[in-house]
Amino acid sequence: MTVNPSALPPQYDPKTTESKWQNAWETYQVFKADPNHPGKPYTIVIPPPNVTGSLHMGHAFEDCLMDVLIRYYRMCGYNVLCLPGTDHASIAVHTILDNKLKLEGKVRHDIGREEFLRQAWEWKQKSGGKIVNQLKRMGLSADWSRERFTLDKKLSQAVRKAFVSLYEAGLIYRGNYLVNWCPASLSAVSDLEVENKEVDGHLWYFRYPLTDGSGFVQVATTRPETIFGDTGVAVNPKDKRYEKLIGKTLTLPLVGRNIPIFADELVNSEFGTGCVKVTPAHDRNDFEMGNSHNLPFINVMNKDGTLNENAGIFEGQDRYVARKNIVRKLEQEGFLSKVEEYRHTVPYSDRGKVPVEPLLSTQWFIKINPLARKALTFLDENNSPRFIPEHWTKVYRDWLIKLKDWCISRQLWWGHQIPAWYVISETDDKITDDTPFIVANNEIEAIEKAQQKYGGAIKLEQDPDVLDTWFSSGLWPFSTLGWPENTEDLKVYYPTSTLVTGFDIIFFWVARMTMMAGYFTDQIPFKDVYIHGLVRDENGKKMSKSFNNGIDPLVLTENYGTDALRYTLIREVAGAGQDISLQYNRKTDESESVEASRNFANKLWNAARFVMMNLEDKTPQILGLPKVEQLELCDRWILSRFHRLVQQTRNYIETYGLGEAAKGLYEFIWGDFCDWYIELVKTRLWKDVDSEPRLVAQQTLAYILDNILRLLHPFMPHITEEIWQTLGQTSNIFLALQSYPTYDTQLINTELEESFDLIIGTIRTLRNLRAEAEIKPGMKVSVILQSEDEIERTILKSAKIYIQDLGKVEQLTITPQLELDMGQVIAGVVGTVQVLIPLSGIVDIASLQGKLEKNLSKIKAEVKSLTLRLNNPGFVNKAPQKVVEGAKDSLIEAQKQVEILQERLHRLK
Known part of the structure; x- marks a missing residue:
């Protein structure tokens, strides 16, 4: 085939070209992976974006980085698989459907689970492919025939297999513990789904009277609404102020219940008065103290954030409404001592966007320590996975050491329903904490197990909760390749090669994957973890919805083309893990x-x-x-x-x-x-x-x-x-x-390249001199190159034809010494080489000097004007900061112009 230059239009049109090749690559399955390919495997399983999502600049950045690696190793002959997919995003989908039902005056319980799930799948089919199409538009060279969704049948089977295996190994249990409860989504959320925010609040001081009538103890709290759940007051055992009170009892205001005073090292003596109210059912530290000191656990909160029957006359009130009313009541009855303004940290649900409540709830948990220990063994013995940049290794390791048991159940309907079936008695169909249950891969297996254990006719009801989204995501690197079956894909492409991800989900996802993979496959699921930074806005701020400073990457691809955006995002990376700033109007x-x-x-x-x-x-x-x-x-x-x-x-x-x-x-x-x-x-x-x-x-x-x-x-x-x-x-x-x-x-040839630097520098200097002297572009001139260095002269002579061609030089003289009288010349220097152009007969020197002097006078006047403005306190203090900074920049630029013009005039004398 011959070259057809006419096939390239005079101007590049990215819209036509990009869509053309995206379609062609997909039509011809250019990126389809084949486990029988002879090359060494290179695998990236992409971090699955939420099915509810749309492309944002973080996605674009991450996908560009991944795609450079994928395309590079494919072209290097590796057997490459880039496996794409999306996550079912339980809470996000629930939010969409709940809002839809709200407009109809309904809640999900009005339509039932089956209809809710039908609508969820219907939504997924209509809207769920949006972000996938956007990823294709970015040119991601994935094997789209292997696209996965976390609720796919095969992946769901893998999830159930993992749950049953962990349960049978004694690593999954059901228990009544304190969890983070989101009143907005009506579900438990993990510690990782909680964002701690600094807020302005109050610290209320209340008098709790001693039961023996000898006085009172003053306690401080940021959450007066939990007073009905208080079952004790604690002090630090080293706090001398209260050592005589330990063992006495107090009468709880508004309630009349007697509660003990005890000592515990968890108490911070510097907080408030050093006496803290202990509400075991509504605070993590209090939960620990409640267990240690055998205190009652009294829940005062409904799941929607209102107070329950234990709150007496405040039952049914929203927690924050009740807070105000309870404080007012305590003040009326003489228990309020004082109120201070107080800035403190409040945990917010990342999904529900409301403060979470520590709530005593029966949930499913994973004993995380055995899984974390195995992941630590891989890290300490094999440096696996390898983090880039390396400093994230310590962050990952420290986090694995501090892990607590993982609450994996969520009170939602969209997701992987927990594969546990409760054995319902004929007399009581209410599921309680004591109701027996069967864990199985499916209902048929559950019935068989139940009959073997209990005999006779058995009535089973599956647990209504679903698993935390991160449970299925933790299996992603190997479940997408066919696990638990030993597929060809799994044998060839696992473990994967590189995980490209942001530092913000090292704990959400990376550690989940290493722990799950270590347990189920006895391998770390990826060799390298390439941690990238954030894309920041034009002011260096993190892009976020709350700041309303995000940039739609599709707007930029529309204006400039996908390749231009891809290249910009990659070029701006100064180093692995570093943030990039994107200029944008x-x-x-x-x-x-x-x-x-x-x-x-x-x-x-x-x-x-x-x-x-x-x-x-x-x-x-x-x-x-x-x-x-x-x-x-x-x-x-x-x-x-x-x-x-x-x-x-x-x-x-x-x-x-x-x-x-x-x-x-x-x-x-x-x-x-x-x-x-x-x-x-x-x-x-x-x-x-x-x-x-x-x-x-x-x-x-x-x-x-x-x-x-x-x-x-x-x-x-x-x-x-x-x-x-x-x-x-x-x-x-x-x-x-x-x-x-x-x-x-x-x-x-390093020496040749260094020599050519001199040649290029000489030509560039020559061109600059021509421009300064305003020599017409087509006019050929005489040029003198002077250097005492013989090596430099030899280099220049070897490139004589290039200097003459590109510098429009008619006569080129290369000499060790200059003549005494060369007339008026314009000269420049590159290295130790002087570049001179005799001006006689080439330009009207007097006219050129006149133009330069006129321009110099004009620029000097501008310098004077700007200097006066900036020396005027009225302008500097009253004008907008941007205007003042603009004037300063203009002055610096004008001063540079003065220097350049003066130097050009000096050369003409």
Whole structure:
């Protein structure tokens, strides 16, 4: 096939190109994995976004990082699997459907579980694919034929298998413990789903009278509404103030119940008065003290956040309404001592967005310690998994050590229903904490087990709760590959290679996966955990819904193209784990940084068009490689720079230096290739028709273009695929499946590259001098290059033709010494080389001096005006800060212009 440059339009249109290749890749199943492929496996199982979600900048960033790795290793010949999928997101889906029912004046119990689930699946079928389509639009090169959903039949079977196995091993139990309760979602939530917020509140001081009438004890609390659950008052055993009171009893205000005073080291003597009310059913520390001192546990809270019958006249009141009324009542009865303003931490439900309540509740738990110990063994003995950056290893390890048992049950309907069936008696169909139950993989198995254990006709009722979403997500790396069956996918692609994720879910998800995988597969589920930072807004703030400062990535892809956004996000990564800042104008939906990447795409596009127009319809394969002995100086230079680039890029990608890799590609493609090499060979292409130098230039251009498209493909896959196809490939063969470039160290010549830096610097200086002297672009000049260094002169002589071509030089003199009288010249310096252009007969020096002096006078007047403004206290103190800062920046810029103009005038004297 021949090159068809006309197939590349004069201007690059990302919308047409990107959709074209996304469709083609999917149609031809370019990214379909095959366990029988001979290459070494490389697997990424993507962190499943919520099925309720839509693409945000964090997704876009994470997917770009993943896709660079996936495309790179695929092109390196690995047997690559990128497995996509979504999470069922129990609470999020419930919120959507609950809000829908609320508009109809209903709650989910009005329609029943079966109808609720029917509507949930209906919603999932209609709306659940939104984020998947958006991920495809970002160019994620996943095997979409293997797309998984956490409620898929096979994955549900894996979840039940895991639950039953853990239960039978004694690692899952059902018990009545204190949990985080979300009154909004009416469900328990894990510690990891709780966000601690600093809030302004109050500290109330109340008098609790001693039962013997000898006085009172003053206690301080931030939660007066829990007073009805108080079953004791505690002091620290080392607190001398209260040691004589230990063992006495108090009469609880509003209730009249006698409660003991006892000592416990959990009490902070610095809080309030050092005496704390103990409410075992509503506080974690109090729960511990309640168990240690055999106190009664009295629950005063309903699950919707209202007070229950134990609150007496306050029954049915919302917790915060009741708080005000209880304080008022205590004040009326003389128990309120004082009130202080108090800033403290309040735990909020991450999903429900309301303060959680510590609530005594019967739930299902995992004994986490055995699982955590095994994960720690992998870490300490094998450094598995390996965290990048490394400092996250300590964070992960410390967290595993501090883990408490995991509450895995949620009072929801959408999710994996707990595979436990209660054995209902004929006389009482109410499920209690003492109701016997059977754990089984399915109802048939449960009936068989129940009959074997209890005999006769058995009535069973499945536990209505579902499992915490993170339970199924913890199985994700291996359940998606077929576990518990020993599938080919599981044998080949597991353990996975790399997990790319944010630091904020190390505890939510990463540790869940390592513990589950360690237990069920005896392997850590991934070799590396690449922790990326956050995408921050133009002011350096974390993007969040609460700040309303998020940026819709699809707006930027619409304006600039997907490749431009992908490249920007990757290029901005200064190092593994570091945050990136994205410049963005919210009024115009414009981004300077993404626009710069679009300009880079256009630069590549135009360079490709130029190269293809000069290949005489020949492909890189037809042209072949140039012979080393035929290479000219600039050919050897660009090949050295290219092979160094390949070495550098491969090393950066394999060590997760993706930002550095992207920057290096930009510098080579824009600078070395487009700005210099193409310019250096134009003379050979246009003048030496049918000559060996022209053929060598064509061969080198074709070779470099073909390979930079391969190098850049993981970062900007759409534009590179389009150009590569047009460069002359056969149909249904894709760049995405071609080999990644390799490097030849014998072609890397550091000395040559350093020499060429001098040549480029000389040409650049010469061009700048021409611009300063306002020499017409087409006019050829005489140039003198002076250096006392023989090596420098030799380098310059070897590049004489390049300097003359690119600098528009008619006569070039390279000399160790300058003549005494050369007339008026304009001069510059590069290294120790002086670059001089005699001006006599070239420009009207007097006219040029006049223009420069006029401009200098104008700029000096601007400097004076800005200086006066900034020295005026009225302006500095009253004008908006942005205006003042703008004036300062303008003054600095004007002062620089003065220096430049003065220097240019000095050179003309």
